[in-house]
Each structure stands twice: as structure tokens, then as C-alpha cells.
Amino acid sequence: MNIAMILSGGVGQRFGAPTPKQYQDLLGKTVVEYVVEATLQSSKVDRTVVVCAEEYLDWFKERFDVDVCVGGSERNISFKNGMEYIKSKYNCDKLMVFDAMRPFVTKELIDLYMDKLDEYQVVATCQRIVDSLGCLDFLECDRSRYYILQSPEAFRFDLIYKNFDPLSSLVEAYQQLPEGTTLYKHFDFPDNYKLTYHHDLDFMRMYMSHKKSKERQ
Secondary structure: OEEEEEEEOOOOOOOOOOOOHHHOEEOOEEHHHHHHHHHHHOOOOOEEEEEEOHHHHHHHHHHOOOEEEEOOOOHHHHHHHHHHHHHHHOOOOEEEEEEOOOOOOOHHHHHHHHHHOOOOOEEEEEEEOOOOOOOOOOOOOOHHHOEEEEEEEEEEHHHHHHHOOOOOOOOOHHHHOOOOOOEEEEOOOOOOOOOOOHHHHHHHHHHHHHHHHHHHO
């Protein structure tokens, strides 16, 4: 069974608004709704599980045919809570994990990641570094040796469930996996923008309007 898990428990302290950023309006829908809809449209996802604050459980149940469970005070704890919920209810083979604040994910991308898990144990969303890169410890820094890691990410469920530590200081879950774990790095998702600050929302509205306009042409 293939499951999509959406982490939507953040309170958005940097965003600085009473309503968490994933519930902000983005052209008539909340930001997280775009993520949920993409998972529901994917032909490779059997069930979607949303991990959120307790006060939003009914909000999701009323809008979508999804499972919901309560998240934690930090991302890693929400990640673990979601996996425990999945383990208790489903026989999960493949798990794809999403941030609620990244609304440009598509059903095609989800299908691709799920298929890649037939060959690899982990799939990671990566971005190449295009700016100059500095380091506090030494002068020269070769940016070609580094890349940026983002969500979504996909895993063989048994592998991530067995090795994931919610108390780890590592932000990316795959970095907790054993040496030798096979990883597919996907660099072809350039518009994987994340809502962090207020000006990000203004940009997303303009960018999404542009995308919708091009699709209608």
C-alpha cells in the first residue's frame, strides 16, 4: 500500500500571523489544500494521512476523504506520530512525505517518486546551489559538491520506520538511514517554493496566476 503523509502541524512563527501559514488563502484555496488535492489525484497513492494540530482535525475531515492524526511540537515528532498512526492502521509499503507549505507539488511528481521506490529505497527532492557558497571554517568552498534538500521525500516504509529517531537533530529524515541506503536525487522540480514569510505568499499568488494563465492557453 502506498501512503502520502502531509505534515501540517506547524504554527508558522516566522510568518507572524494568527492563522498558520498553511491555512492562508492562495487564489481561493488554502495553501495546504493544493498539497492534499495533488495526493488525491495521484494514481499511485492509496491513502492520504494528514498530521495536524488538534484544532484542525475536523477541518480536514469535512473537506477531504483523508485520515488525520495529531502532530507534535516539532516536525520530527509529527513525522513519527504520522508513521505510528500508519503502522497501526495500514500495511504500508511506500511512504511519501510532504510539507503543507509547498503547494506546487503535482500528481505527476508523486507518481514518479512512487515508481522510483521500486528501484531505490529513498527519493529526495534536491536543488542545485546557483549562488556562491561560503563557509565559516575555510576560505574555498566548491558549490558543485553540495545541494539543497527539500520535501517531498519518499521512502520504503519499513526502512524509515525502523531507523527514524524523532529526537534527532537532523532535519532530513533520509540522513538517519544506514550507510548504503540507495538514494535517488531528483533535481527537476525547480518551482518547489515554500511559504515561509509574508512576501512568499505574495510571490506565490503571482506565480500561480501565471501558471494558470499559461495552462489555459
